[in-house]
Amino acid sequence: MKSSTPRTSALLVAALVSACGLVWHVNADEASNPIKESMKAFHKAPKGVDPVCKKAGDGKASAEELSKLVASYKTLISAKPPRGDEASWKAKTTALLAAAEGLKIGAPDAAAKYKEAVNCKACHSVHKPETK
Ligand code: HEC
Numbered sequence: 001m002k003s004s005t006p007r008t009s010a011l012l013v014a015a016l017v018s019a020c021g022l023v024w025h026v027n028a029d030e031a032s033n034p035i036k037e038s039m040k041a042f043h044k045a046p047k048g049v050d051p052v053c054k055k056a057g058d059g060k061a062s063a064e065e066l067s068k069l070v071a072s073y074k075t076l077i078s079a080k081p082p083r084g085d086e087a088s089w090k091a092k093t094t095a096l097l098a099a100a101e102g103l104k105i106g107a108p109d110a111a112a113k114y115k116e117a118v119n120c121k122a123c124h125s126v127h128k129p130e131t132k
Pocket of ligand 1 (some may be wrong): 033043119124
């Protein structure tokens with residue numbers, strides 16, 4: 001009987017890790033900024049108009065808006081924040097995505113979770129560059 005060689009799996013893990021590193025680099029050097037895109041598209045709206053995040057928290061976002069929200073939060077997770085550490089960013093964006101996915105499938109506690117996760121100040125105070 002052939003046992004699977006530990007060396008092969010070690011190589012595989014090394015290959016996977018370097019592939020992830022590559023993706024991370026491409027994202028860090030991107031021309032557009034997925035974080036700003038997401039903020040402008042979903043967290044901000046012209047005066048008198050509710051942004052998508054407000055509608056989502058109130059249970060008033062359409063299925064299409066929620067799908068776009070989920071897609072956008074996925075790009076946030078792999079984006080590199082301009083400030084703050086990676087672990088904190090991952091935790092915050094993963095919570096956002098999970099809550100938005102909950103809203104999309106109509107999970108009963110999703111609105112409360114989303115409102116907590118989308119806390120502008122809690123995230124900006126750690127990850128948004130200081131404005132002078
Ligand atoms: C999970 C973290 C996070 C949450 C939650 C969050 N933001 Fe942001 N936001 C950021 C980061 C990081 C930036 C800075 C991006 C940059 O400068 O590259 C930013 C930037 C912005 C900008 C400036 C965009 C630009 O074009 O420069 C606006 C406007 C904004 N956020 C609005 C909001 C509002 C409103 C909320 C709450 C409803 C919110 N954000 C919640 C992380 C977050």
